[in-house]
Amino acid sequence: xxxxxxTLKPLMLDGLNGDAxxxxxxxxxxxxxxxxxxxxxxSASPDDVEDLVQETLLAVHLRRATYDRAQPFTAWAHGxxxxxxxxxxxxxxxxxxxxxxxxxxxxxxxxxxxxxGLDLTRVLSTLPARQRALVEDVKVLGLSLSEAGRRGGLSxxxxxxxxxRALKLLAERLRHADR
Amino acid sequence: xxxxxxIDLLAADAGPVGRYAPAQRLGLGAGxxxxxxxxxxxxxxxxxxxxAAAVGGAFFWIKAAYTxxxxxxxxxxxxxxxxxxxxxxxPAVLGASILxxxxxxxxxxxxxLSGPARLIAVKGVSWTVCTRNIAILAAPSLLITLLIMRQxxxxxxxxxxxxxxAFSGGLAATLYGLHCPEATFVFVALWYTLGVAVSAxxxxxxxxxxxxx
Numbered sequence: 001x002x003x004x005x006x007t008l009k010p011l012m013l014d015g016l017n018g019d020a021x022x023x024x025x026x027x028x029x030x031x032x033x034x035x036x037x038x039x040x041x042x043s044a045s046p047d048d049v050e051d052l053v054q055e056t057l058l059a060v061h062l063r064r065a066t067y068d069r070a071q072p073f074t075a076w077a078h079g080x081x082x083x084x085x086x087x088x089x090x091x092x093x094x095x096x097x098x099x100x101x102x103x104x105x106x107x108x109x110x111x112x113x114x115x116x117g118l119d120l121t122r123v124l125s126t127l128p129a130r131q132r133a134l135v136e137d138v139k140v141l142g143l144s145l146s147e148a149g150r151r152g153g154l155s156x157x158x159x160x161x162x163x164x165r166a167l168k169l170l171a172e173r174l175r176h177a178d179r
Numbered sequence: 180x181x182x183x184x185x186i187d188l189l190a191a192d193a194g195p196v197g198r199y200a201p202a203q204r205l206g207l208g209a210g211x212x213x214x215x216x217x218x219x220x221x222x223x224x225x226x227x228x229x230x231a232a233a234v235g236g237a238f239f240w241i242k243a244a245y246t247x248x249x250x251x252x253x254x255x256x257x258x259x260x261x262x263x264x265x266x267x268x269x270p271a272v273l274g275a276s277i278l279x280x281x282x283x284x285x286x287x288x289x290x291x292l293s294g295p296a297r298l299i300a301v302k303g304v305s306w307t308v309c310t311r312n313i314a315i316l317a318a319p320s321l322l323i324t325l326l327i328m329r330q331x332x333x334x335x336x337x338x339x340x341x342x343x344x345a346f347s348g349g350l351a352a353t354l355y356g357l358h359c360p361e362a363t364f365v366f367v368a369l370w371y372t373l374g375v376a377v378s379a380x381x382x383x384x385x386x387x388x389x390x391x392x
Contacts, residue, residue: 018194023193024193028183028186031186054185057185065196065200065201066261071262079263079334080332103264121180124180145192163191
């Protein structure tokens with residue numbers, strides 16, 4: 001448990017300082033943890049698991065300003081994951097069948113197979129053309145943000161802003177996607 | 180989209196978010212909210228005519244200390260409820276203690292008075308408008324606070340809205356003291372407290388749906 005905290009927290013701090021590799025590694029490790037966490041609680045609707053993982057990763061990313069560097073990272077991330085789960089149940093009008101858990105439970109997990117998120121693909125297609133092109137170039141072609149921006153005629157700064165906006169829009173629409 | 184692809188996207192957007200920490204944003208909002216409420220008091224209600232004399236007395240400050248303390252507990256709770264994995268137990272206990280203390284003082288005063296004097300203390304000269312005025316004055320601060328909280332990550336939206344309302348109500352009640360001449364524990368414990376409570380309940384009702392993310 002402390003091992004996970006001591007792995008994730010430095011990655012989070014590096015990511016906040018602009019280290020994209022550390023940030024990617026953090027989200028990668030977190031996604032495995034989330035997949036197991038949601039998987040155990042959504043055994044009746046396994047199709048929703050990956051969508052919820054993606055929604056939570058977006059929330060963790062977009063709301064990372066609410067993370068206090070003095071705070072345990074796992075407590076913060078668990079707070080978000082649990083909120084997303086409860087919110088998912090509320091939207092689905094399903095009463096919580098699993099008992100609400102604590103941080104220790106969040107930390108204990110077994111890996112599960114990755115599956116693709118259906119909602120995100122669908123939601124991505126609703127983005128404004130320019131933002132979608134930027135996202136596709138970074139995602140599919142693996143271009144760096146500045147390269148992708150140049151392809152779309154954007155300066156590096158403008159590309160940064162556009163990507164951030166696109167991610168916010170994705171998160172917003174993903175939450176309201178019909179499921 | 181595969182989750183790994185999403186992670187690559189998010190990694191391209193690494194780095195700090197926003198120039199200000201949540202507490203700083205909320206503090207800034209509190210400043211703007213205070214100014215808005217103050218202008219509303221001046222433009223709509225006006226200062227109490229005997230303000231200069233009143234600030235020399237103790238009760239003016241006791242009243243202000245009570246409502247400001249309620250607001251401070253609310254602010255503390257707001258700041259904590261906006262961040263996942265952080266408990267708001269201590270601000271809640273603080274707010275409840277302040278409330279209980281002042282209500283007890285009000286009750287003690289009610290008991291000590293009798294007959295007509297008791298009724299005069301309870302009603303003052305403005306019991307019909309006090310609660311309403313405080314709730315209205317709280318509105319600009321409540322709006323600002325909720326707008327800021329929408330950018331944070333409140334995992335208990337109803338409670339977060341309640342705290343935002345309590346904070347705004349406390350702030351409004353404190354500035355309302357510049358207009359309102361009432362000077363008994365009974366009156367403040369009842370009508371001022373009720374004004375803050377109305378603001379808190381309105382905040383909770385809005386937060387319940389508006390603070391979801």
